[in-house]
Amino acid sequence: MNFTDLYYYHKAGQQREAVRVLEQLTHNAVMESRFNDAGYYFWNLSMQCLEIAGKNEENSREMLQKFQEFQSKAEVYYVYHTIQRYTDEPFTSHQAETLFNMAKYLWHAILKEVPHGVSKVNTLYALAKQSRILQAYKLARFAFEKLQSLRIPPRLQDTVDLGSITIRSKPFHDAEEVLPMCYRCSTTNPLLNNQGNQCTNCSQPFVHSFSSFDVLPLVEFVLENGLSDEEAVQLIQMEPPKKRQRDQWREQSSGNMQSMRLDDFGDAGADLEEDPFTASLMSFEQGSTEFVPVVVNRSVLQSMDRSQVVVKKWPSPLRYQYYxxxxxxxxxxxxxxxNQTFHVEEYELLVLQNNHCPFCRRKSI
Ligand SMILES: [Zn+2]
Ligand SMILES: [Zn+2]
Incomplete structure (x- = not known):
């Protein structure tokens, strides 16, 4: 069974059958350790589920849950493919920083559930080695200690034993340069968070470039009740407002306004002070474990420079996602x-090299 057959099923309206076939392909890919393909098939599955959810209200909830589940698995396998290859064959074309970012991302993504075929040992092994190279010594210690409590394949045993001993001569902390900063609350984060890939202070999820796995300077926001996606996109496309309007806005909301982040952005500080979006970043409760998203209204949307807004245009029944x-x-x-995010230069280079998106394999036009 291949994708031509899948297309036939799809056309014939036998989408459930298409999903069944896709599940089989996914299963085979996992069993044969073709994790790249597994990621790709899971992504396809997730999109099929989303399409069914859009057509069929009865199953909508169940299908959306599956969509989320398969999206997460697609991401995990996509990343794990590189990690697995690195542990099999340590000569890699990836930079230490990319491997470090990927291993760290993966570790957080498998905290709650480890998908079939994904090895915690390989993930920790890559994490330990790359952390050490980048002087993230605290994280390297953590990874080596965890490894000692797991069953390690004989071919990695010596490296792990040696690494566990030599790491003891290193400082107890991580180099500051590798600590991620939260773009919402400006908190410098530790490298590990038991809650997952999110800020320890405000719980805002980190947004990664799906190539280098750098943290992107994006903050997700949601729309105020009553605002449709169509209207929001129109407002974002409009010219940014006159200064007078901004001042009015600031008067209304000065009670919530905090300015602790301004200095962190150097020259940009003067601009940010005027920016209503920046003010709404602080709309979370310090120390609360509950995530409160940034909510924006019409005037904030209109104040935005459209070149600085990223919109993930999901089909119905999902809403758009805004960053x-x-x-x-x-x-x-x-x-x-x-809808994966990338640094523009990385994405363009990858599409040039491979002729398609690295995650979903969409052909370049
Ligand atoms: Zn934060
Ligand atoms: Zn893509």
Missing amino acids: KSLLDDVNVTVCPSC
């Missing part, structure tokens, strides 16, 4: 097919 970039000089793009 604001907080740095002027970092260009972010989103794949129109899978």
Whole structure:
């Protein structure tokens, strides 16, 4: 069974059958350790579920749950493919930083559930080695200690034993350069968070470039009740407002306004002070474990520079997802097919090299 057959099933309206076939392909890919393909098939499955959810209200909830589950698995296998290859064959074309980012991302993604075929040992092994290279010694210690409590394949045993001993001569802390900063609340985060890939202070999820796995300077926001996606996109496309309007806005909401982050952005500080979106970043409760998203209204949307907004245009029944970039000089793009985010330069290079998006394999036009 191949994708031509799948297309036939799809056309014939036998989508459930198409899903069944796709599940079989996915299963085979996992069993044969073709994790790249497993990721790709899971992504396809997730999109099938989303399509069914859009057509069939009865099953909508169940299908959306499956969509989420398969999206997560697609991401995990996509990343794990590189980690697995690195542990099999340590000569890699990836930079230490990319492997470090990927291993760290993966570790957080498998905290609650480890998908079939994904090895915690391989993940920790890559994490330990790359952390050490990047002087994230605290994280390297953690990874080596965890490894000692797991069953390690004989071919890695010596490296793990040696690494566990030599790491003891290193400092107890991680180099500051590798600590991620939260773009919502400006908190410098530790490298590990038991809650997952999110800020320890405000719980805002980190947004990664799906190539280098750098944290992108994006903060997700949601729309105020009563605002449709169509209207929101129109407002974002409009010219940014006159200064007078901004001042009015600030008067209304000065009670919530905090300015602790302004200095962190150097020259950009003066601009950010005027920016209503920046003010709404602080709309979370310090120390609360519950995540409170940034909510924006019409005037905030209108104040935005459209070049700094990233929109993931999901089909119904999902709503669009919106992100604001907080740095002027970092260009972010989103794949129109899978909605993964990338640094523009990385994405363009990858599409040039492979002729398709690295995650969903959408052909370049
Ligand atoms: Zn934060
Ligand atoms: Zn894509």
